[in-house]
Amino acid sequence: MANNKLFYGLVNLCLGGTLYFVTSMIVPNLLSLLNIACTDDWIISCLGLLELIKIISIIIVVVGVLEIAYWYFFERKKMQSAGGMENYKICPECKTINDKNAKFCKECGYKF
Numbered sequence: 001m002a003n004n005k006l007f008y009g010l011v012n013l014c015l016g017g018t019l020y021f022v023t024s025m026i027v028p029n030l031l032s033l034l035n036i037a038c039t040d041d042w043i044i045s046c047l048g049l050l051e052l053i054k055i056i057s058i059i060i061v062v063v064g065v066l067e068i069a070y071w072y073f074f075e076r077k078k079m080q081s082a083g084g085m086e087n088y089k090i091c092p093e094c095k096t097i098n099d100k101n102a103k104f105c106k107e108c109g110y111k112f
């Protein structure tokens, strides 16, 4: 679980950042390169669409930051306060952190 939150957080951060970069830098440059004016008179407002995608990418970045923050403040702290990794068992199948005494993985059911 701990690793999953960090992983998805980083994925969202990269995804949102890339999406924002593409809509704010690459798409406007590409449009001006092709001599296409991005205006509001289109069937779908071009500027409005770009703004919408930018807002969505910012939301994705925020979700990513929240996931990493959650991992940092809850999952990571939980591991540290319990005295480090020797009190845990990492599932070889799905890499979930399980209790030391666990017989099965709580995520995928792997038998230890």
Ligand SMILES: [Zn+2]
Pocket (backbone or CB within 6 Å): 091, 092, 093, 094, 095, 096, 105, 106, 107, 108, 109, 110
């Ligand atoms: Zn597992």
